[in-house]
Amino acid sequence: MNHTGLPASSAGDPIYHLATALLATETVDEALSAALPLLGTALDTDRGIRIDLSHDLTPALTPGFAIPLIAKGRAIGAIVVDGDALDPERASAVAGLLATAIATRRHAAVENERLLQEASGLKMDVVSMLSHEMRTPLASIKGYASALRIEGIGWDAGTRGDFLQTIEEETDRLTHLVEDILESAAIDAGLLRLQPEPILISRIARRVIDRISIQTNRHRFVAMFSSNFPVIEADSQRIEQVLTNLIDNAVKYSPDGGLVVVRGEVRASEVVISVVDQGTGIAPEHLNKLFERFFRASPEHRQHIVGTGLGLPISESLVRAHGGRIWAESAVGRGTTLSFTVPIHGAAERDV
Incomplete structure (x- = not known):
């Protein structure tokens, strides 16, 4: 016997040919089609042979009539041979090969179907989310633009200004959505490059805070950086993008308001930037999914939260491209801390 538990066979042995043929198949039907022409020589018989997967047989070998196909102690069918007096050892080896092939491919088919269903469900969730995120601003733009064009209504300057501001805000929302989708696709395709330069992250953080603070x-907002916080080599635009995503995320997931702190810490070879909020927090089972594309925490508030779920995955890619790390710490009802690192000595220009 060899290490597979089958009779030792060489490249010229019919059992070897049967095993090779089965290995080349992917489905049960393919395995049956490949095996049937080879079973006669593998069993050393010229009698009629068929494979019957409808038999519910006990796991006992019955030479000359039905050779049970046993997988994990369960009969899944039989090789049925006309007549009798087959070599029991050879019959058992052939049946073992075929049973294993069938069981393995059945399991693979079930697993593939499960994965397809999961992928289909994810695809529908993503399509539903994206369509919702696009329809909402489009509906507002359409509604307010149509209202401005209604003849016979003399909107006062203040009302026209409010309508136009809403149109502008919803247009910006659509622009950010499209930019996130394109950014994610570009990262996947390896089309982004970093352009490192000496930057002050503290200055960038305050600029982002000033921009976001007028929206709520x-x-x-509090920025906490020491006066001697170091200059580092990094891509200014990409670091600002990461900070925008993290601070914007803190605002979204603290709908009741509160304090948002952006702080910087200097370590031996890197700086650590953290964004701390007092929001709803994230359940432990969701923390490891936080940087997956299209994932959004707090499903009970999801319908009130604008966004594609691409901001944090994009941020992770950009941080890693700088040679840094990004992670989240959170507790439900106690807020979230999102942190990332950037090496102090920077990194050479590289592909993302």
């Missing part, structure tokens, strides 16, 4: 009156 429920949040207070």
Whole structure:
């Protein structure tokens, strides 16, 4: 016997040919089609042979009539041979090969179907989410633009200004959505490059805070960086993009407002930037999914939260491209801390 538990065979042995043929198949039907012409020589018989997968047989060899196909102790069918007096050892080896091939391919088919269903469900979720995120601003733009064009209504300057501001805000929302999708696709295709230069992350953080703070009156923002926080080599635009995503995420997931702190810490070979909020927090089972594309935490509030779920995955790719790390710490009801590192000595220009 060899290490497979089958009779030792050489490249010229019919059992070897049967095993090789089965290995080249992917489905049960392919395995049956490949095996049937070879079973006669493998069993050393010229009698009629058929494979019957409808038999519910006990796991006992019955030479000359039905050779049970046993997989994991369960009969899944039989090789049925006309007549009797087959070599039991050879018959058992052939049946073992075929049973293993059938069982393995059945399991693979079930697993593939499960994965397809999961992928289909994810695809539908993504399509549904994207269509919702696009329809909402489009509906607002259409509604307010149509209202401005209604003849016979003299909108006052203040009302026209409000309508135009809403149209502008919803247009920006659509622009950010499209940019996130294109950015994600470009990262996947390896089309982005970093352009490192000496930057002050503290200055970038304050600029992002100034921009986001005018969009909310429920949040207070604090930047905490030491006066001697080092200059580092990094891509200014990409670091600002990461900070924007993290601070924007903190605002979205603290709908009741509160304090958002952006702080910097200097370590031996890197700086650590953290964004801390007082929001809803993230359940432990969701933390490891936070940087997956299209994932959004807090499903109970999801319908009120704008975004594609691409901001954090994009941020992770950009941080890693700088040679850094990004992670999240959170507890439900106690807020979230998102942190990332950037090497102090920077990195050479590289592909993302």
